[in-house]
Amino acid sequence: MSFETAIVLLNVVVGVVILSFILFRVVNLRRNPEVRPPMNVAPGMPDETLEGRKLERVLGWALLFTIILAVALPVYFLFEPNREATASQTFLQQSIHRGATLFANTQSKSYDATTSLLCANCHGVHGEGGSTPYTLQPEADICQIKKNQSNPNLPECLPQQVIWQAPALNTALLRYSSDELAQIITYGRPGTPMPSWGVASGKGVLGDQSIQDIVNFIQSIQISPKQAQQESNQAVVQFKQQAVEFVTSTQGSLTTAEQTLAQDQAKNASAATISADQTSISQLQAELSSAQANNTQVQGLSEGALLFRVNCARCHTKNWSFEDPTKLGQPGPAPQGSGAFGPPLTDGSTLLQFPGNTGRTEQIQWVTVGVPANMPYGTRGISSGRMPHFGNLLSAQQIAAIVDYERSL
Ligand code: HEC
């Protein structure tokens, strides 16, 4: 039983005792009416009685209660700051708990079928990042005409299924302030699988308190900057490995396809089977050579170029967020830095925004810590508070490498 419950119980017991006493007195007096005259007309006590032991007793009680008050009040104020801290700690814990439930999916401990919003389905059960299927609508003008939309002769006008990468959120507060995070959750990312969740966006259902609950939950799952740095270095290694693995796996499929062809030829299979085998071999050969070309390119990238692909391209290069890892060997998306959610960085545009050597220093500063929303940066920039900042994730030397790469685009 907690201290609070004990105090409440004690009060209840005292209350019950007082009530029963009053009840007992009333019932008792009714049953055995006293034959004394009523108190107000009865003669008072004589002075000897009043000023004797009776007075001492009353004064004694008064002294006792004064002492209790004199001790209790300072003690109460002594404990007040602690009580306040415990209360706000408890509020925070409750808020994190509600946030965890909102974030959860069926694999999470905090899952609740009626309130959970399944953020974890896309962002991972522990906010470690994940992915989600998404249907891209064709963009070309000819595809806007209704009859072209289901025309099998115009494959570019068919909706395209992709796997969109959902960023890790266990580093979100190393990159964004908590206000910026609340903003992202409220308004979502139009044109991506990330929905708007806040009532303020006109599409979501969450009030400010619930958004804050989620932010508090995300805060509670943040990894340390040191761990985040290790993971971001790891991501670069993985990026290079993926390119190698794609070559190996395509090579594997090609060998299997060649064996199938050999077997089918040995079995004297039909001409149709043989020709199907040959088609898939030539497709795989094409895939292999583009995978090899991609791998050569990836292995030859400068540090800045690699770090840009891993950390920045999802916002600054069109179609990079949903590049399918199994298609790493395919011709890549738009040119690096083409612009997507973030502005284009190509054709020396960062040289215009951040001119000269002073500009380069400012650009490094921008990528490292940025400026708060609505504050100016560079020559003509105004921050919207939507660009994450990387001082906690990348070393100064890595950021300088990315900036020099950007300035070469
Ligand atoms: C259907 C999948 C999906 C769901 C559900 C989802 N998200 Fe997202 N979220 C994404 C994707 C994809 C992105 C990245 C969009 C982009 O490429 O810019 C994203 C981006 C974000 C970002 C920005 C992260 C960054 O580093 O830029 C935050 C924060 C976020 N989501 C929080 C949430 C929260 C909180 C919920 C639940 C209330 C949620 N998301 C539910 C798919 C989802």
Ligand code: HEC
């Ligand atoms: C979540 C998306 C996102 C990511 C990831 C991101 N940026 Fe940005 N970036 C933006 C947005 C949005 C802007 C526009 C400024 C604003 O809205 O505050 C921007 C602006 C910039 C600018 C200024 C461009 C100009 O001409 O005004 C530079 C430079 C830049 N980003 C570099 C980077 C680098 C380097 C990285 C990776 C280390 C990166 N960004 C990662 C969204 C992103």
